[in-house]
Amino acid sequence: MRKLLLAFGILTALFLSGVYLFIPDTIYVQQNIIVKASDFNSLKYLSSAKGWQKWWPEKGSAKSGRNNMAEYCFDSVCYNLIKTTNSGAQILLKTKNIHSKANLNYIGTSTDSMNISLVTDFPAGRFPLERISNYQKGTLISKNFKVILEQIKTFFDHENRVYGITIKQERVKHMILLTMVKISPVYPDVNFVYQMVTDLRKILESGNVPATASPMLSVHKPYKKDFEITVAIPTSKEIPSTNNASITKMVEGKLLVTEVKGGPQTIKNAFNSFQQYVKDNRLISPAMPYEMMITDRKAIKDTSKWITQIYYPVL
Numbered sequence: 001m002r003k004l005l006l007a008f009g010i011l012t013a014l015f016l017s018g019v020y021l022f023i024p025d026t027i028y029v030q031q032n033i034i035v036k037a038s039d040f041n042s043l044k045y046l047s048s049a050k051g052w053q054k055w056w057p058e059k060g061s062a063k064s065g066r067n068n069m070a071e072y073c074f075d076s077v078c079y080n081l082i083k084t085t086n087s088g089a090q091i092l093l094k095t096k097n098i099h100s101k102a103n104l105n106y107i108g109t110s111t112d113s114m115n116i117s118l119v120t121d122f123p124a125g126r127f128p129l130e131r132i133s134n135y136q137k138g139t140l141i142s143k144n145f146k147v148i149l150e151q152i153k154t155f156f157d158h159e160n161r162v163y164g165i166t167i168k169q170e171r172v173k174h175m176i177l178l179t180m181v182k183i184s185p186v187y188p189d190v191n192f193v194y195q196m197v198t199d200l201r202k203i204l205e206s207g208n209v210p211a212t213a214s215p216m217l218s219v220h221k222p223y224k225k226d227f228e229i230t231v232a233i234p235t236s237k238e239i240p241s242t243n244n245a246s247i248t249k250m251v252e253g254k255l256l257v258t259e260v261k262g263g264p265q266t267i268k269n270a271f272n273s274f275q276q277y278v279k280d281n282r283l284i285s286p287a288m289p290y291e292m293m294i295t296d297r298k299a300i301k302d303t304s305k306w307i308t309q310i311y312y313p314v315l
Helices: 002-022 039-046 049-055 128-157 160-164 189-208 264-280
Strands: 026-036 069-076 075-085 088-095 098-110 114-121 167-170 176-184 216-220 227-234 243-250 254-261 290-293 305-312
Touching: 026 128, 039 049, 039 098, 039 114, 039 128, 039 264, 049 069, 049 075, 049 128, 069 128, 075 128, 088 128, 098 128, 098 176, 114 128, 128 160, 160 264, 176 189, 189 227, 254 264, 264 305
Parallel strands: none
Antiparallel strands: 026 114, 069 075, 075 088, 088 098, 098 114, 167 254, 176 227, 176 243, 216 227, 216 290, 254 305, 290 305
């Protein structure tokens, strides 16, 4: 009996020694991942509660936590956004009996990549069973961190999620354009633009030359007050210039292309997304971007039904 008690005592001592030896007083958890992302997009999607909603693993899990802080939960671990910064977010981490501060950080590793990390630490506890329980919770949090970071990477790997549009690369197809340019002190409305389209079509009809695609439109403001409106119709061959219109020959090159459905704001958002994409990928645009009006906007009054293709020349 004494031997059994002695053996039990030795095993207990070894167990307790192991608990205190192999489980440190502070449990430190960190996971890292390298992601292809720009500074702008990292700030947009990692340093704001609105951005987190785009990539969080469990859709619809966001709610208002303590003190109206945004709270996101995944696999029994909840993240309260305490504060967002220019390089990540400060977080209150909660799981069962563990409440600890954590940080989501990102730092550039190259011109287009970020090292993103999730880090936290918390006391292991004074008592053996408490230390073991907290160590297991640390393992759970580590796995949770890994899944979240992989979800972030998956999000950034899909450009259509990051930029809100599907971007394709094409070569210039329409090489000959009948073009008309006008100046206006106000942004052109649909009637203004389609009067220009009508005038161009009449010129093509008079020369018995067919249009080969939908009308194109480019509006920009090179002057302080006035807008420059360019409308063009692709055609199969050159025709003589008139007082109002002339032939433009496109240069063979590369285009970024997308198609959107919606009105002026949707189109504007797509142009803004292209501008950010060009900046993020350090491309150069040698010419003005333009849109192709697939839908007859004068005939279709409901702007939500407009279909527009947007072309962005790049080098």
